[in-house]
Amino acid sequence: MFDTESIASTDIAAPRPGYPDRAALFDISIVIVSFNTRDVLRQSLQTVVQETGNLKIEVFVVDNNSRDGSVEMVHSEFPFVLALSSAVNLGFGAANNLALKQARGKYIVLLNSDAFLRPDALRLAFQHMENAPKVGLAGGRLMSRDSSWQPSARMFPSLRSDFLAMSGLAHRFRDSRFFGYSDRTWADPTEPAQVDWVPGAFSIIRADALRQVGFFDPDFFLYSEEVDLCRRIKNAGFNIMYWPDIEIIHIGGESSRQMNSFEMSHVGAQLTRWRMRSTLLYYRKHHGSTAWRAKMLELLLYKLIALRNSFSSSQESKDKVQINRKLSRLMLQAWQDTNGGRISPPRPWTLD
CATH class of the missing domain: 1.20.1280 (Monooxygenase)
Structure with a gap:
């Protein structure tokens, strides 16, 4: 079930510390940030429509000043979507904050515009969060179009992990718990696990957790914003989980791996x-x-x-x-x- 209201906004005011204390009107609020990604955004929204099922859902698309007709496409093809337009490119975190100020879901799903929900992804994400009240944020299994695995469950950055990644040792010894620690490349990706953080391509967040810790830190224009949010959620006493039965196709990771040099x-x-x-x-x-x-x-x-x-x-x-x-x-x-x-x-x- 979707909210049929459609709104446009250029409000880029600083986000409030957290949600107002009010009852949730939806099971899930889905937030998608887009910057000149009209065609893949269309595909992403199509998978949202397919996977809604019996869940009561509202959907936001936050457009970061695109020039490819993304907003017009959303208005014409997905009238149930709440379309928010920024006059400038706010980056990932601050753009999400525009929607988070208005979201009315018990849970928030962040979905990249180049990420596509696989069958049952939303239902399983909702069900897992309902059954695990100590989980503040969780992610699923990110895959390329060929179903190959992308790093989907990670540990917090450290100087050691930075050295191992930049030196190439982490990639060379992927099966080692020591060398593969940061991206957990040693672990079985089919097993659920408690982790430090999950990529922002897909995550489901408990609204109560955001009430405690606030939204994304807008100082992070791009990169590290989801790491920072996960750290604050963990510091507030919540767990971060990786649930592999929630499957997401993510083009971004696929594209990056195709770069040979x-x-x-x-x-x-x-x-x-x-x-x-x-x-x-x-x-x-x-x-x-x-x-x-x-x-x-x-x-x-x-x-x-x-x-x-x-x-x-x-x-x-x-x-x-x-x-x-x-x-x-x-x-x-x-x-x-x-x-x-x-x-x-x-x-x-x-x-x-």
């Missing part, structure tokens, strides 16, 4: 800089001076990789030298952008 294009460099900014903001917020150590760790690794490749005359090695030197410069820029993780640059972060 990292090309330091202008856009790629800027997204990397954004990731670095968010990493520094996260470490400063939750671990204080560890932000400085995180910066130094990345700089050291980039320097060592560049040094190792400088002894080879192959073009591939020369390219790696240049890429890692550029990564070092990007980290120094990110450190300056955020004053060492203490401040977030004004939104929207731009591809300058």
